[in-house]
Amino acid sequence: MSLVIDTLRTSAVTEELNDAEVDILAGLCDVKEYASGDAIVTPGDAQPDNLYILASGDIEVEIDSSGDKQVIHVLKPGDLAGIITFAGGAASHVSATLRAVGATKVLSIERARFETLINSHPMIVYRVMRGVVRNVHGIVCRVNTQSAELSNYIYRTHGRY
Secondary structure: OHHHHHHHHHOHHHOOOOHHHHHHHHOOEEEEEEOOOOEEEOOOOOOOOEEEEEEEEEEEEEEEEOOEEEEEEEEOOOOEEOHHHHOOOOHHHOOOEEEEEEEEEEEEEEHHHHHOHHHHOHHHHHHHHHHHHHHHHHHHHHHHHHHHHHHHHHHOOOOOO
16 A cells, blocks of 8 residues: 555645545555556557556657657656546547556556545545646646747747757
8 A cells, every 4th residue: 555655645636635635545546567568548449537647667658640659758656647538538539558668557546436535525536636637737838838949949039049
């Protein structure tokens, strides 16, 4: 259980939770292990609506670009994956393959199990979802910054010559 608690404590989803609330959330987590190169999530497959929190190892986020596989990001321990389907989005919106790099352990929280907390612990649900939104906001900010830097590089603006 230490791996689960330690991982939850490094994740944005538990920033507003106290120890007792983290213990309740930990009870919903399954630990999944993957060997190097194993696909965790693949586009087109029937996707579970799980939230994944990387516990150990790395996960490459890989997209198919004009027939070539391109790694666009590497997730580190504490990072989230599966956010869209967990929040209620369609599995058809999954466009990237998540692939284990080395021995990898992932916490998995099924949406249906998480939703059982709505009546018994609504503030846990609220605070976890606030953490998910903060995580998404961080991703959007990072992508916006990278996009601006790329635009500056391509068009040689803002002092880039």
